[in-house]
Amino acid sequence: MKHFKLLYCHDKNYNIQTFISITSILNNSQNAIFSIFIIHEEPDSFNYFKEKLNESDKIQTITLYKFKDNNYFFPNTEGKHVSKATYFRLFINNYLPHDLDSLIYIDSDVVAIKNIDDIFELNLKKLKVSKNTISACIETKKLGPDHDLFKNMQLDGNEYFNAGVMFIDYSKWKEKTSVDKFLKVLNKYSDKIIFWDQDVLNKYFDQNFEEIPEILNFRVYEPVNYEILDKEAVLLHYSGNVKPWTIQGGYKKFSKYYFNIYRELGLGKYHFVTNKPRLESLKILFKLLLSKEFFYIDKKLNYIINSIFAIYKGRS
Numbered sequence: 001m002k003h004f005k006l007l008y009c010h011d012k013n014y015n016i017q018t019f020i021s022i023t024s025i026l027n028n029s030q031n032a033i034f035s036i037f038i039i040h041e042e043p044d045s046f047n048y049f050k051e052k053l054n055e056s057d058k059i060q061t062i063t064l065y066k067f068k069d070n071n072y073f074f075p076n077t078e079g080k081h082v083s084k085a086t087y088f089r090l091f092i093n094n095y096l097p098h099d100l101d102s103l104i105y106i107d108s109d110v111v112a113i114k115n116i117d118d119i120f121e122l123n124l125k126k127l128k129v130s131k132n133t134i135s136a137c138i139e140t141k142k143l144g145p146d147h148d149l150f151k152n153m154q155l156d157g158n159e160y161f162n163a164g165v166m167f168i169d170y171s172k173w174k175e176k177t178s179v180d181k182f183l184k185v186l187n188k189y190s191d192k193i194i195f196w197d198q199d200v201l202n203k204y205f206d207q208n209f210e211e212i213p214e215i216l217n218f219r220v221y222e223p224v225n226y227e228i229l230d231k232e233a234v235l236l237h238y239s240g241n242v243k244p245w246t247i248q249g250g251y252k253k254f255s256k257y258y259f260n261i262y263r264e265l266g267l268g269k270y271h272f273v274t275n276k277p278r279l280e281s282l283k284i285l286f287k288l289l290l291s292k293e294f295f296y297i298d299k300k301l302n303y304i305i306n307s308i309f310a311i312y313k314g315r316s
Contacts, residue, residue, distance in 0.1 A: 002032035002121055003060070005103040007096070007168075009067075009088035011041040014108040016271065017245070019049040020261045021110055026058050027261070028112040028234075032120075036062040037103070039088045039095055052265075065095040072183065075193045086196045090182040093174065100170045102128065107164040109238040110217075113257050119216065119234055123167050127210050133172040134201075135210035136161035137217035152192040153199050157207025163198040164237045165217040167210070177204070220254045229254065245273055247307045248284050251297045269302035272310035281311040 006025070008018050022036060036059065040046055043064035050062050069091045074084040089105060096103070102124050127135045139162040142150045149160055185200050186193075193199045218233035221240065229236065236257055242248055244255035250270055259270060274281045285307050288294055297303050 002117055003035070004032055004120055005035045005037065005100060007037045007039075007089070007092065007103050007105045008108055009039045009085055009092075009105075010108045011083050011085040012045040013083065013273070014085070015046050015049055016262075016267070018046070018108040019053070020258060020265070021106060021108055021112075022053055023265060024111040024113070024257075024261050025106075025116060026053075026056050028114060028116050029058060030115065031117050033058055033060045035060050037065070037096055038062070039065045039067050039092065041067050041083075041085055067091070067095075069094060069179075072186075073190065074196075075186070075190045076196060082196060087186075087200075090186070090197050090200060091179050093177065093179050096170070098174065103168050103170055105163075105166040105168060106235075107237065107239075109243060110164055111236050111238075111257055111261065112234065113236050114234045116234060123210075123212055123216070127167050127169050130210050132205075132208055132210045133169055133176055134205060135167035135212045136163060137165065137212050137214055138162075149194070152194065153189055153203045155202060155206055159207050159211075160202050161198075161205075161209055161211075162217055162219065162237070162239070163201050164219075164239060165212070165235055166201075167212065220252075224254055226253065245271055247272055247274060247281060247288070247310065250303065250307075251288060251293055256298075268306075269299045270306040272306050274310050274314040277315050278311050281307075281314060285311065 006022070008021070010018055018038070026034070036053070038046065043066050046064060050064065053059055053062060067085070067088050074087045077084055077086070104120065123135055139160050140149065142158040145151070182200055182204060185203050189199065189203065215228070215233045216235050217237050218229060218235065219237045219239040220229070236254065238244060238258070242252065244250050244252070244258040249255060250259070250272060262271065263269060276284070294300065
């Protein structure tokens with residue numbers, strides 16, 4: 001029986017998404033058990049979801065840690081679709097058990113859509129015998145000396161990885177990293193950081209990482225390659241700000257994977273959150289109602305009702 005250790009870092013605004021992410025992984029595993037580690041701003045808010053997840057015989061343990069390292073400046077989170085929780089994994093040395101050998105970090109906006117057992121095991125083994133500490137999927141390659149992403153962070157390497165899914169050799173991580181080292185990078189480049197802790201991790205490891213295939217971190221950038229998504233992708237990453245739980249993202253074809261699990265769990269038909277002003281959100285909804293895409297939306301009335309409810313609860 002395989003045993004995978006998964007790490008999530010989030011706040012209460014991503015409780016449902018994390019619940020769905022973990023559930024999707026359990027649903028797509030036939031021969032594994034899981035230990036889940038969650039670093040959370042308000043861990044008590046996740047207790048209901050923890051109880052529901054513990055009903056699965058695939059769960060060995062779920063350990064929640066309250067994030068306490070709050071006396072730091074976390075750049076570029078104001079008005080963004082992320083919070084300071086995106087920086088929590090820079091502090092995992094302060095929380096996780098020291099006897100862990102390996103783990104897989106997964107963003108809360110990632111869902112499994114195909115079996116994960118063999119491909120998780122394979123990539124953990126590859127990392128273990130390599131000289132590197134982490135494995136990740138390449139986000140972009142350097143286009144030239146003036147490529148902003150590489151220039152801003154003064155990267156020596158030619159490849160920048162997406163940190164939404166990371167395989168971690170935790171034995172090497174403890175040996176080669178520290179919270180202080182990450183904070184040194186964070187403070188030095190605080191005015192240059194665009195992609196939050198991902199920039200910090202890329203600067204720290206600077207191309208010293210094992211590459212994992214795109215199917216283990218399939219980002220839904222437009223235009224989406226649905227042939228790869230539907231036939232090959234194992235982990236679907238709702239990166240960017242057009243996510244299933246946004247009014248402008250819920251109707252997208254790729255959102256079906258998220259809402260199928262949401263409905264199977266009996267949570268409802270749709271759920272939406274918005275951090276946009278109400279007038280802007282209403283314009284987005286009205287534009288959708290007039291578009292041809294609305295014709296293809298499943299459960300149209302529920303979509304409208306849930307959108308209006310989210311807009312009412314959102315910013316005035």
